[in-house]
Structure formats: structure tokens, C-alpha cells
Amino acid sequence: MRPFTRPSARGMLRAALAALPLAVVALAACFEGDVPTRQIGGTEYGLLLTVPSPLRLPGGSFTARAFPNNLTLDSLIVTLSSLKPLVGKAAYQFYAVGGGVGDTVPVAARLTAIRVDSSVTAAGSVSTTTDSSEIGTSTFFHGAGPNTTVRARFGGAQFGGITRRYLVITIQADSTAPAFTATTPQPVWVQYRNLAVPPPPPPVIVANSIITGGNTIFGNFNVNAPRPFIAIGRGRSAFWDRSRDMRLVYSAIVEDIAQPPLGYFYQPWLRDTRTRRGVPFGELRDAAGASLHDADLLVIPGSVAQIPAARFDTNEDSVGTALQTFDGVHLVIEPKLGQPGLSLASVLVGTFGDTLASRGFGSIEVTAVRGQELVPGVQIVVRAVSGNNAVGQPIPATTVGDEPLPALKGKITITKIPAGEVELIVTPPSGFTAPATPLRVTVLRGQTTPVTIALQ
Amino acid sequence: MRLSIPRGRRPAVAAAAALALAAGALALSAPRALAQVADTVLTDSSAVTGSRTFEVSAIVGYQLFDRSAALRDAAAGGVRFVNARILPSVPGLSLGFTAGFARPTTRGEYFPWNRQIYYSDINRRNDTTLVFEVSQRVTMANYGAELGWRVGGGDADSPSTGLRGVAAEVSAGVGGYAFWLDPEQTRTNSIRSKLAYTLGAGIGVPLRGGTTLRVRADDLIFTGFDRNWFSLHDPLFAEELFQNPERQPPAPKNTVHNLRLSMQFSFFPGVSR
Numbered sequence: 001m002r003p004f005t006r007p008s009a010r011g012m013l014r015a016a017l018a019a020l021p022l023a024v025v026a027l028a029a030c031f032e033g034d035v036p037t038r039q040i041g042g043t044e045y046g047l048l049l050t051v052p053s054p055l056r057l058p059g060g061s062f063t064a065r066a067f068p069n070n071l072t073l074d075s076l077i078v079t080l081s082s083l084k085p086l087v088g089k090a091a092y093q094f095y096a097v098g099g100g101v102g103d104t105v106p107v108a109a110r111l112t113a114i115r116v117d118s119s120v121t122a123a124g125s126v127s128t129t130t131d132s133s134e135i136g137t138s139t140f141f142h143g144a145g146p147n148t149t150v151r152a153r154f155g156g157a158q159f160g161g162i163t164r165r166y167l168v169i170t171i172q173a174d175s176t177a178p179a180f181t182a183t184t185p186q187p188v189w190v191q192y193r194n195l196a197v198p199p200p201p202p203p204v205i206v207a208n209s210i211i212t213g214g215n216t217i218f219g220n221f222n223v224n225a226p227r228p229f230i231a232i233g234r235g236r237s238a239f240w241d242r243s244r245d246m247r248l249v250y251s252a253i254v255e256d257i258a259q260p261p262l263g264y265f266y267q268p269w270l271r272d273t274r275t276r277r278g279v280p281f282g283e284l285r286d287a288a289g290a291s292l293h294d295a296d297l298l299v300i301p302g303s304v305a306q307i308p309a310a311r312f313d314t315n316e317d318s319v320g321t322a323l324q325t326f327d328g329v330h331l332v333i334e335p336k337l338g339q340p341g342l343s344l345a346s347v348l349v350g351t352f353g354d355t356l357a358s359r360g361f362g363s364i365e366v367t368a369v370r371g372q373e374l375v376p377g378v379q380i381v382v383r384a385v386s387g388n389n390a391v392g393q394p395i396p397a398t399t400v401g402d403e404p405l406p407a408l409k410g411k412i413t414i415t416k417i418p419a420g421e422v423e424l425i426v427t428p429p430s431g432f433t434a435p436a437t438p439l440r441v442t443v444l445r446g447q448t449t450p451v452t453i454a455l456q
Numbered sequence: 457m458r459l460s461i462p463r464g465r466r467p468a469v470a471a472a473a474a475l476a477l478a479a480g481a482l483a484l485s486a487p488r489a490l491a492q493v494a495d496t497v498l499t500d501s502s503a504v505t506g507s508r509t510f511e512v513s514a515i516v517g518y519q520l521f522d523r524s525a526a527l528r529d530a531a532a533g534g535v536r537f538v539n540a541r542i543l544p545s546v547p548g549l550s551l552g553f554t555a556g557f558a559r560p561t562t563r564g565e566y567f568p569w570n571r572q573i574y575y576s577d578i579n580r581r582n583d584t585t586l587v588f589e590v591s592q593r594v595t596m597a598n599y600g601a602e603l604g605w606r607v608g609g610g611d612a613d614s615p616s617t618g619l620r621g622v623a624a625e626v627s628a629g630v631g632g633y634a635f636w637l638d639p640e641q642t643r644t645n646s647i648r649s650k651l652a653y654t655l656g657a658g659i660g661v662p663l664r665g666g667t668t669l670r671v672r673a674d675d676l677i678f679t680g681f682d683r684n685w686f687s688l689h690d691p692l693f694a695e696e697l698f699q700n701p702e703r704q705p706p707a708p709k710n711t712v713h714n715l716r717l718s719m720q721f722s723f724f725p726g727v728s729r
Contacts, residue, residue: 036561036562036564036591036592036593037564037588037589037590037591037592037641037688038564038588038589038591039586039587039588039589040569040587040588040589040700041587043584043585043586044571044584044585044586044587044697044698045585046573046585236697237697238585238697238698240587240697240698242698249698251697251698252697253696253697
């Protein structure tokens with residue numbers, strides 16, 4: 001029998017070396033509770049995009065007057081809005097259109113611009129004024145801003161006999177060389193005369209009779225198969241605090257939106273209805289990242305031409321201002337030849353929720369003084385420099401007296417002001433005079449800016 | 457007759473073959489090693505010189521994964537058994553078996569993000585969305601037989617000491633690799649196993665007491681590799697508005713090269729110097 005011998009130091013060393021991998025296993029086991037998944041960025045603020053109501057698509061309404069036989073057109077009056085001003089030599093042009101050869105001819109109208117302006121009163125309410133001005137008589141029309149409606153009055157004689165049935169508004173890229181071809185955008189039309197073979201009753205329709213009124217139609221005109229534009233689709237989007245510094249990035253996916261009419265495209269906008277600011281951003285891209293600016297030229301099969309999916313996005317650096325200072329995202333249908341500027345023809349809209357909107361507010365703390373004297377009872381209304389609405393709360397605000405605290409005398413804090421430059425409309429109490437020039441203040445989001453009103 | 461092995465079973469067959477090969481080689485040396493152990497038990501080990509045939513190595517190192525593999529570098533361990541005298545007529549020729557492991561985490565930045573939407577009791581709607589980069593810690597194992605060749609270090613039975621005892625070695629092997637995914641993250645017990653090759657080289661420096669320190673670099677070549685095994689992307693929770701990867705990762709590869717740098721403490725059981 002062999003006696004037991006004590007392990008040598010060398011043997012112990014070897015045992016320790018052999019155990020080394022086991023030690024590594026044990027160490028690795030210590031990381032079992034480690035979850036390597038990590039949060040990226042901060043909070044995402046979701047925003048659904050839906051079709052707004054009412055829609056403000058290009059076009060309007062019409063009224064037609066006929067002679068007693070109800071077959072001869074006396075006059076046609078069309079009221080048009082949301083026809084965005086066009087650039088350079090581009091212009092809208094009116095055509096009378098029929099199915100026969102030679103039936104398509106330019107027609108002229110006496111044009112009147114009706115402009116509505118609004119302003120903020122000293123009490124904070126909005127007053128509007130309406131002005132109308134004659135543009136002249138022309139077959140061309142260069143468009144109008146969002147606050148302007150154009151009334152076009154056509155004499156009936158130029159529409160000829162009963163073979164012409166439509167008034168079509170075209171977009172001419174070069175108004176010095178107008179044309180009416182298949183490639184000419186024909187986005188708005190009016191059918192003022194019934195067909196020679198009307199649809200079966202009811203109601204009973206007299207062949208070729210004048211249609212006395214209705215709405216214009218926006219879409220792709222074709223005398224044989226006009227295709228109206230239908231505002232459809234939906235979108236989901238979100239603002240994301242990617243860097244956890246409230247410098248938001250934005251991304252949207254829209255689905256099943258209608259193909260734009262010829263000569264039109266979709267433009268995303270950030271808009272603020274409170275201050276009437278608007279910034280176009282980015283462009284629609286398909287799933288592969290290709291631009292959809294020319295989606296109007298795509299051949300899309302099916303009875304309803306739709307774009308299955310598209311994306312657009314932006315960030316604060318691109319827009320130039322904090323995204324949360326707006327109050328909505330709009331997908332607007334615009335003419336490709338349109339001038340820069342706001343258009344109200346939104347087909348998808350998302351309105352900010354309170355959680356996000358509140359992060360775009362700032363405040364001002366107003367102190368009214370005359371010399372060293374603190375002045376209570378001064379009424380203040382805040383108006384965004386770019387807008388015609390009163391903003392902030394309260395509207396109007398009034399500097400307080402000795403109550404409830406003497407320290408607050410002559411002061412008032414106005415909150416929930418969208419960040420940006422604002423103008424103060426000051427109405428002092430009797431015996432005091434407001435500053436000669438309106439006071440302008442830059443409101444910063446999340447901050448309270450002190451303002452002193454020096455009364456005379 | 458042509459032997460055909462189904463593609464899915466090739467790693468297992470290769471691993472089995474490698475193991476059988478290594479086991480055979482080790483079996484040749486085992487009786488001698490065991491006899492040597494028996495002979496030395498009763499004696500002062502410092503006075504015994506046994507047979508240097510059956511070498512055992514403990515591996516401690518660091519695994520540098522291929523950049524396209526979607527795995528972060530991690531510590532690695534393992535064991536290595538080598539019969540360095542399989543053919544007396546070819547000194548230095550060796551046959552061995554190696555098994556290694558590591559616990560790397562996956563590179564979540566290579567895969568789409570997931571989003572979680574949280575309900576708010578205050579305004580009674582889902583008003584908060586958080587975005588997550590999803591990764592997991594996986595267990596990697598590699599195993600296989602290897603054929604090697606050593607140069608230097610003196611005679612096998614009476615090794616040189618000091619600088620004259622330094623030996624260089626190269627080896628090539630075949631076997632398999634396996635990844636065990638995190639069952640909590642994947643909600644399944646999942647293992648991915650394929651054929652692997654190894655290419656390695658190193659230098660051995662004799663230490664006192666019959667122990668050798670080897671410094672080795674091994675290329676663990678994983679074939680049939682698919683980094684999407686590690687993706688925890690779930691369409692139900694996919695963050696589709698803000699798309700990841702933000703920066704394009706390296707192109708995926710079917711065969712990845714993973715460098716393992718290791719120190720190996722080697723000794724011959726029963727041999728004291």
C-alpha cells in the first residue's frame with residue numbers, strides 16, 4: 001500500500017493553473033444579471049396624421065346663369081381660393097372645353113381679388129377687414145395668397161354653342177406660349193353643362209342644359225374621363241428627443257395617399273396657427289429613399305391611384321428653430337411651379353398634443369413703471385410678430401395693484417407664449433401714455449423673460 | 457460509393473470526427489502518462505523526470521470578433537490537450553484537442569431598434585414612447601482537433617531551459633462552434649452551431665517547475681455564420697419611424713474570422729521539470 005503524500009507546491013500551482021478556465025467561467029457567470037439592452041435618446045412624442053375637415057383644396061364654387069331656353073350660357077361666375085401664386089412666367093389659364101375638335105378655346109374673365117385681413121385689438125380679440133380690388137380681364141391668373149379669394153366672371157358668349165361643357169383651369173409653365181395638351185396640368189374644372197345623353201332618371205335631366213351652380217373639382221381633368229383628387233391616406237409620425245436635449249428630430253410615414261394631380265406635389269410643412277408661422281421641410285421619399293416630387297408623373301395601376309408608403313423627416317438644425325414651437329405638421333398639396341409661401345391645401349394634418357406643445361412655451365414677466373413708480377392696471381396683449389392672433393395667457397393681461405402682495409404691484413406674468421418674437425400691445429390706465437413704438441420681446445422656450453414697460 | 461452528409465449535420469459530424477481523432481491521439485499517450493503519475497506519487501516530485509507526451513494547457517485570453525459578426529470583444533477561456541509526440545520519426549508534430557468559450561454581448565447598434573409605448577394614467581392615453589437598442593449576452597463555445605508543429609525548445613525528453621527552451625508552434629484545426637442565445641431575450645432555448653476551423657501560432661517559454669507559458673494568436677474561423685441570429689428585432693415592437701442602424705455597419709459575412717489572443721499555461725501531468 002502506498003502511503004499518502006502531501007501535494008507539492010508545484011502540484012498545487014498546476015492545479016491552480018488548470019482551475020483558471022473554471023475561474024473565468026465563474027467570472028462570466030457573474031454577468032448573468034447584466035442586460036445589455038439600453039435606451040436610446042429620450043422620449044418620443046407621437047403624432048398621427050389624418051385628413052382634416054374642412055379641406056381647402058384648390059378651387060371653390062361656381063354659379064351659372066342661362067338664357068330662358070336653359071341651353072345658352074349667359075354668364076359664369078367662379079370663386080377660387082387656394083390657387084397658390086406661381087413663379088416667373090407661369091400662370092393659370094382658363095379654357096372652355098368640349099369633346100369635339102376645336103372645342104377647346106381660351107376664355108377670359110373679369111377678375112376681382114377679395115382679400116381678408118385680420119388684426120388684434122387692444123382687448124385681445126381679432127377684427128377682420130375685407131377689401132376687394134379689380135385685377136382686370138384676362139385669360140390668365142397668377143394665383144392668390146391664402147387670405148385672398150378671386151372671383152372670375154365669364155361672359156357666356158365666348159363659350160359658344162352646346163358642345164362645350166367645361167371650364168378648365170390649366171397651369172401654363174410659360175404664359176407667353178400657352179398650350180392645352182395632354183401634358184398640360186389641368187387641375188381645376190367646372191362642368192357647367194349637362195351631357196348630351198344624361199344619366200338615366202331620377203332626377204330627370206334635360207340634355208345639354210346649363211348646370212346652375214355647384215363646386216369646382218380638383219384633380220386631373222380629362223374630357224372623357226376626368227379623375228377627381230380624393231384626399232385620402234393616413235400617417236404616423238413622432239418627434240424624438242434623440243440627444244436628450246430637447247432638440248427634437250421628426251420622422252413620418254404616410255400610407256395610401258392619393259397620387260397628386262399632374263403638376264402638383266406633396267410638401268411637408270411645420271405650421272403654427274397661433275403665430276401664422278410656417279416652414280416647409282424635407283420632401284416625400286419612397287421606401288427606397290427616392291424622391292416623390294414627381295409622383296404626379298408615375299403610372300400607378302388601379303382605379304384609385306395611391307402611393308402605398310412614403311416618408312419625410314427633419315430636425316431642428318434644418319428648420320432653424322425648435323420644432324416644438326409649432327403646433328402642427330401639415331402635408332400640403334402644392335403646384336410644382338408655386339411660389340414659396342404658405343398654402344392652406346393640407347391633405348394630412350397632425351396637431352401637437354399638450355405634452356409636446358407645452359415644451360415650446362415661454363413666459364414674460366411684465367413690469368409697468370413710470371419713472372420709479374410701479375403702475376397697476378396696465379392692460380397688455382401679446383401678439384406674435386408673424387401673426388394676427390393674441391397669444392399667451394391671460395388675454396388680456398393686466399398689471400396688478402397692492403393686492404394680493406405689495407411686491408407684485410405693477411407686475412404680471414403672461415404664460416404659454418409660443419417661443420419667438422412677440423409684440424406687446426399696451427393700453428395704459430388714464431393719465432398714462434404708452435410707449436410710442438411697440439415693444440418687441442424674444443420669448444425663449446421654457447424661460448421667463450423680464451420686460452419693463454416705461455410709461456409716460 | 458460517395459459519402460453524403462446532410463448540410464445541417466456537418467458540424468456535428470466534423471466535431472465528432474475531431475473529437476475521435478483527438479481522443480485517439482490522447483489515448484496513445486494516456487497509459488504512459490498515467491503510469492508516470494503512478495510512478496511519481498511516492499517520490500519527491502522534484503527528483504523525477506517523466507515522459508513529456510501528454511500536455512495540458514489552461515487558456516486565458518481575449519476574443520476579438522470579426523467586425524461584421526455583431527459581437528463585442530470579450531474575455532475568453534478554455535483548455536487544450538496536446539500529444540506532442542504522435543510520430544517519433546517527426547519530432548515536433550502534435551495532435552490535440554481544444555475547447556474554448558466566451559460570453560460576448562451582441563452589437564445592438566447593428567439591428568433595428570425596438571420601441572415601448574407607455575400608458576399614462578394622467579391623460580389616459582399612450583403618451584410616452586421610449587426607444588431601445590436591443591442586445592443580448594450570448595455564450596460562445598468552440599471545439600475541435602488540431603494538428604500542430606513545434607520548433608525549438610530542445611529535446612522533448614530533456615527540454616532546454618532559458619532562451620534555448622523557447623519553442624515556436626503553428627497549428628491548424630477543424631471542429632465546430634456554437635452560440636447559445638439568451639433565453640430571456642429570445643423567449644426560446646436556441647443554439648446555433650456550425651463548422652469551424654482554426655489557424656494558430658505561438659511561442660512557448662519554459663517556466664520553473666516544468667510549466668510552460670505559451671502566448672498564442674488563433675484565428676477562429678466560423679463558417680455558415682449569420683449575424684441575424686443575434687437580432688432581437690420584433691416587428692410587433694419595431695421602431696419604424698427612426699431607423700437603425702444610423703451608421704451602416706460592416707457588410708454581413710458568411711464566414712467570419714475571430715482573433716483570439718491568449719496566454720496558455722501548459723504542463724505535462726506527472727512531469728516535474
